[in-house]
Amino acid sequence: MIGRGSNRYSTAAIAIQVAIALAIAGCSAAGHPMTTLAPKSNLAQWIQTLFIEVTVWDAIILAIVVFAFILAVFVFSSRVGEAAPASTASSDLGLEIAWTLGPTLVLVMISVPTIRTIFRSQPVVAPAGALEIKVVAHQWWWEFDYPDGAKTSNEPHIPVDRPIRLSLESADIIHSFWVPQLGGKRDVVPGQINELTFMATVPGMYPGQCAEFCGLSHANMRFRVFVDSPDDFAKWDRAQLAGPAAIPAGDLLASNGAKVFANSPCTTCHMIQGISKGYIGPDLTHFASRTTLAAGVLKNTPENVAKWIGNPQETKPGANMPALLLPGPKMNALVAYLEGLK
Amino acid sequence: MAAQPKPLPAHQPSYLEGGGILGWLTTIDHKRVAVMYLVSALFFLALGGFEAMAIRVQLWRPDNHALSAAVYNAFFTMHGTTMIFLVVMPLLLGFFGNFLIPLQIGARDVAFPRLNALSFWLALVAGILLHLGWIRGGLPDAGWFGYANLTERYFTPGLAIDWWAIGLLVSGTSTVLTGLNFLTTIVAMRAPGMTYMRMPMFMWSLMVTSILILIAFPALTIGLIFLLFDRFFGTHFYVASAGATPILWQHLFWLFGHPEVYIMALPAFGIISEVIPTFSRKPLFGYPMMAYSICLIAFLSYGVWGHHMFATGMGPVADSAFAITSMLIAIPTGVKIFSWIATIWGGSLRMTTAFYFALGMILEFTLGGLSGIMHASAPIDLQQTDSYFVVAHFHYVLFGGVMFTIMAAFYYWWPKISGRMLGERLGKWHFWLTVIGFNLTFFPMHFLGMWGMPRRTYTYGADMGWTNLNQLETIGAFILAVAFLLFYVNIFKSLSSREERAPADPWDGRSLEWSTASPPPAYNFATIPQIRGRDAWWILKYGRAGSRGVAAYMSGQAPSQPQPDQPVSVEDIHMPAPSIFPLVLSLGVGVIGLGLIIDWYRIILIGAAVTVLSIVGMGFEYADFGEQSHDPEHAPSSGGVDVRKIGLWSFIGSECVFFASLISTFIVYKSRSLAGPGPKILNIPLTSFSTFVLLMSSLLMVLALAATQRGDKRWERIWLAGVVTFGLIFLGGQVYEFTSFYNEGMGLTTNLFSQSFFVLVGFHGAHVAIGVLWLSVLWVAAMTGKLGKSRALSVELAGLYWHFVDVVWIIIFTLVYLMQAVPGA
Amino acid sequence: MSDIADAHDGQTHHPGAATYLIIAAFLVILTAMEVTVFYVHALHPVLVPLLIVLAAAKFALVVMFYMHLKYDQWLLTGVFIFPLIIATLLLVSLILLFAYLSNHMAPIG
Structure with a gap:
């Protein structure tokens, strides 16, 4: 009676159980720094709770469908040519009402917490004491402007346990701000100010990435959010507000590099407070305080800085930054200077 | 197997015979038009599959350089565009729809045969326009939903987006004409006695899909017109610095785009509702509910487009409204799944490849539907949208749900279409490799999405922990490619084999198409049958509801020979004459598009002249200035209304949405x-x-x-x-x-x-x-x-x-x- | 459901010239009322609902009488009404969605 396909389809059910087990394993952020399953903010936690609820309902529905399917195909049916004739049943009012009302009830169970979470996660005004940060998305990097005047790119720091209100604006086209461990994404739409409100609950470094296709180097529009203890955050904030770090006396390489920078086309687009006024590209005043460059694509090491300046297109196709062809010594000096801008 | 009754004993030339090349170029026979759709769709399927494989190769390891960012972006854009507009829709509507509508409702052709040929040629021209970027200007590379304002000329200069927009405009026109044609045909040309509630479920689904097409495509048309005005004439419909908002494009696109999902899914639901009863030897369970749930899905599909835009900041009220409407769609969809299972329950199953694919579809599609419920919950969607989770979801729906169905349909109807069987042994291999390859490719995407991998990224970092699953997926994709290869081999083998001719009714079918020869003659039926109930052919064979028939069948008694009601001689059947104008008109339209894009106005003028002349030519081809069916005044189920009037009213309905946008x-x-x-x-x-x-x-x-x-x-x-x-x-x-x-x-x-x-x-x-x-x-x-x-x-x-x-x-x-x-x- | 049973001779009975003239008169009067409403400042607080009702009345008159939907088969009405409902819903929902959005758009200029 049981056909040859039987075992293979019940393996599907087993596969799903394995999948759920895997999912639980995936809740740990270890090895998956952009996981959505290890919430580190209130917003991410609300979503996670809802997600688990829906997953449980889904699993129940799936179990029912697979069970009914297996019964129908392998138990309560015959094969053609066997003695049992096909039933001629073509409707059953009770059954049909049941499988209409059943899912309806499930959906009510899902929609109530859904709507509650929708409203809870989109407060009309910023929560009391919130730190309001303006985020400007560019092709392909992120700019963060703090209310006290601090400014950074691609590596914002925020304090733990304090509400954060991001107001998202775009300099060019649509992007999407997404730090999975800190919550869901919010699109950054030109001509529109979108808000994202959350409160980080665990200090740490959380990678994020642009999530709306934004052209050639969409894949290279990454960033990192650092959630600091209040003290660390205050320290970082003070450092960002200060001018560029002074070049240590006697560091000839770096002071040469400062001259190279001042006379280079870099100044057109990049700002170093007191030295250049460019605003098209990221502010470099505290360049060395960041762990990555080129929007989170490269680690901030002298070799990578030289590689990036010498040929940005290799790392980030389509980037607006032109290649700066410098002879070796000058490049070394420039890199030394930039890497001193703590 | 039951002995096969043959209504007409003598040899009748099939629709495939005669006419030569010119016969095909000028054909307006729905079956030949269907076959042309098939050939073009199979070509584009291979092309879109190649693009998918290239994508999987690039994602094999982090920081890979197999493809450049530019090529990768073009490939995922064209993979989506090709599969949706040039493969799935042409296969479901152009191929199976075209071939089967007249055969299942007992008509000789569609209501407007010339318009039907025009639809095909326009679709082909659209496919060519979409790919002319290979030759000049580059392939489109802004994603299949081409979000503004990335598509503005300032951000994407060059011709790629122009090819895309004009190609889609032509494709949309073709589809709207198809919708208008199918709707009129199903409404007006059913055989006597075939009430709505006696139609095969595939016809229900195509009728409702046609309405969806008529209402959904105008929104896309308007969106594309604005885009082209922006790119060609310097307007600012999507330019924020002028006070506009690129969100307008998203609303217009998804107003089309979500119903579009059902334009692909509903015909698939219909096909599954044909295949399962046939191979279970049982009538479809809950027929009225199945029909109503199709209607309900179609209606709701207009109220859910916002769930593609939860992240754009529509506000909590709109988010909630769209979340609820999106969840509601799960109810009629659930009804379908449970009814299919109930149809199998108690059946006498015949485990053919077609049935395997149908069974596979039920499970795979259920998975896609369940992840859909997650997206309907707006806050969850904020984590999942634009991640690989969504890629997994829509491939479970469109591959697991729709492509599995297309394969079931191939194995099921190929004997009718080609007169030859597809190999069952090869078919089972094809099925199992598809199941394994498909699940290996797409199931891990759920996890990649939950681990934060964004879609449409040509590269990823090694430190993200995404490498292993991506490699698993690439292996799966290669298995899937082998499965498709077997499918092509199976078609090729079946066509080249000289011996195995398909009988008229190889599966002991239930609907009318199995009553005529395989392949059918040009005029489909020598006599238009009188319909006495659902499963019309089954009733003709075995008597009402099949009970007596099953008894007869079980006792080895041959089914009764259906008697034609009024025998006519084949010579008396008047089929519409072939016409070259659909081809010429489409070429004219193609030339206009070409001229617009390469900015050569003389070419535009030539194209326009050809287009206008062929419209005039079409107008005067028949004496009464209009599209003429073989016998419009006798369209059986039109209730006395001329099919042209129904067609025009459908067009007016479509225009309502055009102007509303x-x-x-x-x-x-x-x-x-x-x-x-x-x-x-x-x-x-x-x-x-x-x-x-x-x-x-x-x-x-x-x-x-x-x-x-x-x-x-x-x-x-x-x-x-x-x-x-x-x-x-x-x-x-x-x-x-x-x-x-x-x-x-x-x-x-x-x-x-x-x-x-x-x-x-x-x-x-x-x-x-x-x-x-x-x-x-x-x-x-x-x-x-x-x-x-x-x-x-x-x-x-x-x-x-x-x-x-x-x-x-x-x-x-x-x-x-x-x-x-x-x-x- | 049986669309075949109620099929009559195929030639629908259209109204005569007198009806057409009366409808035309109504259309002109309604248009005149619309223009009047526009110029009378006292009516401006209710301008929108008033104009919508008047336009809807004109719309219905043309569709029912000049386009014969009142006399033709229900099928044709259905083929027209369903898209019309969707189109109206589309119009209303887009206006509402953008009304919300305009509060979140960057200030003009």
Whole structure:
């Protein structure tokens, strides 16, 4: 009676159980720094709770469908040519009402917490004491402007346990701000100010990435959010507000590099407070305080800085930054200077 | 297996025989048109599959350089565009729909056979336009939903987006014509006795899909028109710095895009509802609920587009509304899944490859549906949208749900279509490799998505922990590629084998197509059968409801031979004559598109000349200035309404959405201009007069129709001349109005108000101009005595169009002109 | 459901010229009322609902009488009404969605 396909389809059910087990394993952020399953903010936690609820309902529905399917195909049916004739049943009012009302009830169970979470996660005004940060998305990097005047790119720091209100604006086209461990994404739409409100609950470094296709180097529009203890955050904030770090006396390489920078086309687009006024590209005043460059694509090491300046297109196709062809010594000096801008 | 009854014993030439190359180029036989759709779709399937494989190769390891960012972006864009517009829709509608609608409803062809051929050639031209970027300007690379304002010329210069937009515009036109044709056919041309509740479920699904097409595509058309105006004429429909918002594109696109999902899914549901009963030897369980749930899904599908936009910041109220409507769709969808299972329950199963694919579809599609419920919950969607989780979801729906169905349909109907069987042994291999390859490729994507991998990224970092699953997926993709290879081999083997001829009814089928030969003759049925119930052919074979039949079948008794009601000789069947115009017209349209894109106006003129001449040619090909079916006045289920009237009304319905999209845009944008004149510039006295003129022209139009209907040639001419004159006066007023605006400093690109005003009112003006042309032709016909009582319908059709243009003006006059005192939304 | 049973001779009965003239008169009067409403400042607080009702009335008159939906088969009405409902819903929902959005758009200029 049981056909040859039987075992293979019940393996599907087993596969799903394995999948759920895997999912639980995936809740740990270890090895998956952009996981959505290890919430580190209130917003991410609300979503996670809802997600688990829906997953449980889904699993129940799936179990029912697979069970009914297996019964129908392998138990309560015959094969053609066997003695049992096909039933001629073509409707059953009770059954049909049941499988209409059943899912309806499930959906009510899902929609109530859904709507509650929708409203809870989109407060009309910023929560009391919130730190309001303006985020400007560019092709392909992120700019963060703090209310006290601090400014950074691609590596914002925020304090733990304090509400954060991001107001998202775009300099060019649509992007999407997404730090999975800190919550869901919010699109950054030109001509529109979108808000994202959350409160980080665990200090740490959380990678994020642009999530709306934004052209050639969409894949290279990454960033990192650092959630600091209040003290660390205050320290970082003070450092960002200060001018560029002074070049240590006697560091000839770096002071040469400062001259190279001042006379280079870099100044057109990049700002170093007191030295250049460019605003098209990221502010470099505290360049060395960041762990990555080129929007989170490269680690901030002298070799990578030289590689990036010498040929940005290799790392980030389509980037607006032109290649700066410098002879070796000058490049070394420039890199030394930039890497001193703590 | 049951002995196969053959209604006509003698050899009949099949639709595939005769005619030569020219016969195929000029064919308007729905079955030949279907086969041409098949050939083009199989080609594009291979191309889209190649693009997918290249994507999987690039994602094999982090920081890979197999493909450049530019090529990767073009490939995922074209993979999506190709699979949706050039593979799945052509296969479901163009191929299976076209082939089976007349066969399942007991007709000789579709309602408008020439329009059908035109649909195909336009679809082919669209496919070519979409790919001309290979030769010049690069492939489109902004994603299949091409979000503005990335698609603006400033951010994406070059020709790629132009090819894409114009290709989709042509493809959309083709699809709308198909929708109009299918809807009219199913509504009006069912065999006597085939009530709506006796139609095969596939016909239900295609009927509703056709309505979806008619209502959904105009929104895409408007979105693309705005995009092309922005790119070619310098307007700012999606440019934030001009006060506009790129979100408008998303609304228009998804207003089309979500119903589009059901345009692909509903026919699949219909096909599964045919395959499962056949191989379970049971009637479809819960037929009425299945039919109603198709209707409900279709209706709801218009209210859920916002769930693609939860991340854009629509606000909590809109988020909640869209979340609830999206969840509601799960209810009728669940009804379908449970009803299929109930159909299998208690059946006498025949485990063919077609049935395997249908069973596979139930499970795979369920998985896709369940992850869909997650996306419906807006907060969850914020984590999942634009991640690989969504990629997993829609591949479970579109591959697991739709592609599995297409494969089931191939194995099921191929004998009918080609007259040969597909290999069952090879088919089982094909099935199992598909199941393994598909799940290996797409199931891990759920986890990649939950681990934060964004879609549409050509590369990823090694430190993200995404490498292993990506490699698993690439392996899966290669298995899937082998499965598809087996499918092509199976088709090739079946066509090249000389021996195994398919019988007329190899599966002991239930619906009418199995009553005619495999492959069918050009005229489908020698006699149009009288339908006595659901599962019409089953009843003819075994008697009502199958109970007696099963008993007879089990006792080895041959089914009764169905008797044709009124035997006719095959020579008496008149099929419509072939026509070269659909091909020429499509070429003309293609040349216009080509000329627009490479900016060579002489080419545009040539294309336009070819297009206009072939429209005129088509108009005069038949004596009564219109599309003619083989016997329109005898369309069995039309209730006496001519099919052309149903077709025109469907078109008018579609136009409602066209103008609603334009009017919404105007209302949203009218007070967001940054500079220049606003609504106060509008001239109310002038337009009140224009309104009066147009209303009076409608009066003259009904009088003209009344005169024609009573055979009064004198007044017919006078009134028609009056309508044309009034139409011209209206157009003159519009020219004066536009000119004076221009002189007052308001041009097309001046501001948001001016561009949305000119495009809306301009498109209405273009409709008036077409109406004036149409009526002028009729007036010439009247003057030369060719009109008259017998052709009253020609006047009535033109009149319906004219009145519709009039009612649109009634709305525009109120919402655009008189409400200028009201501040914008 | 049976669309075949109620099929009559195929030629629908259209109204005569008198009806057409009366409808035309109504259309002109309604249009005149619309224009009047526009110019009378006292009516501006209710301008929108008033204009919509008047336009809807004109729309319905043309569709029912000049386009014969009142006399033709229900099938044709269905084929027209369903898209019309969707189109109206589309119009209303887009206006509402953008009304919300305009509060979140960057200030004009």
